[in-house]
Amino acid sequence: MVSLSRRGEVEPFHAMDILAEANRLKAQGAPVISMAVGQPSDPAPVAVREAAARALRDGRIGYTDALGTAALREAIAGHYREHYGVDVPAQRIAVTTGSSAAFNLAFLAMFDAGDAVAIASPGYPAYRNIMAALGLDVVEVEMEEAPYLTACQLAATHARKPLRGLLFASPANPTGAIVPHAEMVALLAEARRLGIAVISDEIYHRLNYVGLDATALSLDDDVIVINSFSKYYCMTGWRIGWMVLPEKLVRAVERIQQSLYISPPELSQIAACEAFGASAELDRVKQRYVGNRELLMRRLPELGFALAAPMDGAFYAFCDVSRLTNDSMAFARKMLAEAHVAATPGRDFDTGQGSRFMRFSYAGSHEDMAEALDRIGRWLR
Template identity: 30%
Template sequence: MKFARRLSKIKISGIRKAFESAGKDFINLGLGEPDFETPAHILNAAERALREGYTKYTYNKGLPELRKAISDKLKRENGVEVSPECVIATAGASEALHISLLALVERGSEVLIPDPGFVSFSALVRLTEAKPVGVKLREEDMAMSVEDVQEKISARTRAIIVNSPSNPTGAVQSEEDMRALAEIAQDKNIFLISDEVYEHFIYEGKHVSPARFAENVVIVNSVSKTYAMTGFRLGFVAVKNEEYVEQMLKIHQYIQACAPAVSQIAALAALKGPQDSVAKMREEFKRRRDFVVEALQQLKEESGKGEGEAGCGIVSFTVPRGAFYIFPKVQNEEKFVEHAFRRGVILTPGSTFGEGGRNHVRISFAASIEKLKDAFERLKS
């Protein structure tokens, strides 16, 4: 059988593969989702919604009350004015990224993506038959440099993807960077897709959406991480221009029809209800971040003394200011990941996220302090 050529350069995500091959007593630090329960008021809203008949299609764009709540959230939290008409509720940020790219780029286009960056960026660009062009992240803070973006822009560039806080590095782009990226996109007449799914998990600095500074920004976000709702599959795209939304809607309408009705009601409860669970998660992630930074520092010092297996040393790392990942540079990523696996700890090899991630590993701290302690004990041995 012949399959579509566009799939030839797409691999099944290495993260899932590692996960599937693990035994029961493994500690999985490869995961990209909060290990917290979805808050009770959200679950109650979902349960009620099912009984009240939210089991059918909704409008393609989503329920008007949800789109209004998203528009209010963008104004309140991000300082961005987006009309509810310019919001589409999607099946997670994943679908939001997909319909944005399908609407904005095509064969022959180039899309600048952070390297290392979230695995879906390059794969989704390839699905549109456009070319992902990696912008190597700065060594010192693992963030995307505006100068490097400028250097990579060509006549074929149609979009830039920015992701702050970053998966996999935890870097947070500054306000200055976001403004500059927005202005570049505006000047060059290209789109800026801003993936903001980790916006609430920032430990130093603050989240700034580039949509504050330019018209041609596509905001991609979801309730997955903020409210521990990954399984609800509810995200959104928000834009300032009705034409963009009309184009994206053509795709959303045919590939998804609408986001799940029950999840739309759950997301509405999340956005309009108490926000204390978000602050609690952020505090806990910060506590874990601090623990992991210290444990890695010790591991680095020990490996510097020549202890441990060859190739398994930690070369350097930057302290993540956001998200729930740390991305140390190691002597040899294969050896490091293998060594960890033999001791029952799952980590993600850095090159999964692009060439720029080679000889790094991603350690997720979306696991309890107890599990993290156990994992670092195992890594030390």
């Protein structure tokens, strides 16, 4: 007898399915270029890898405190002082097994089954899928006049269905849109007025091409901030992230982390301490993204992929492909099979209108991005 839970019926993460097919084709010798997943093509910084090698030689692979090592929590606190000018006590920082674990911990510590939590649509699919698996009521707010959630939209949504929580990202995945400072002030003020708890996903901070990063913590000390070493710091597979928590949530998150994850991996924590000192190396990687961004902003519209949002941050172009197809899922599979270029169909990010959209990641090398666009052009002709 096999018992199956309804939790397993969440929508697949189609980007990962596309990646699996791309890897299968690569194993067969096909020259696939992937623009499907948000993974930097560069390795972690040299100092990070050297610290991990030393720790490995010393046998530093074990459990740590559930909330992370004191050294890494202090390093993260120092990052908030230096990068944002915000004083965050290390005691309010929880180190997590990637940002994915942080979202799990936040949802479990903050909400009960049936609670309504708002997210923007289009948005990162794991938000929706994790919350649905946990029994939360996911309220997707379609972006209309702006590519980010506004205070007016939040108030209107809450009037229709009382919300317990709000999760937003800036820069956002898949759009790359950044919430302007004045709009963030208004959004957080409205959430506080309505009694809505806020989670700010800041995983794409330091990949801002139009201004300076602003953490939501600078505006409201009760906001839960989630970040990760995966994107700017080029440490996806190290599975290391963090949360900044209000004091009253620290112990709740610690208790849940103790049972779900024990602790984040010690090896990755030791290595991550070195990441904040590698900005010169990482900013060179960012400069390549700048060149890739300029290339995609020019070439994608020429090929018929209309930009559906400003490419202000992260490393994504979110495109309206309705001039080319009415089924972006089938289009993505066909493009992969015939042009050997992988991109993500929009259904991942918008279950309602996703068939009109596709997301292209430009985190790869400039040569690969140029070749991918050339291939797409030849294939479309």
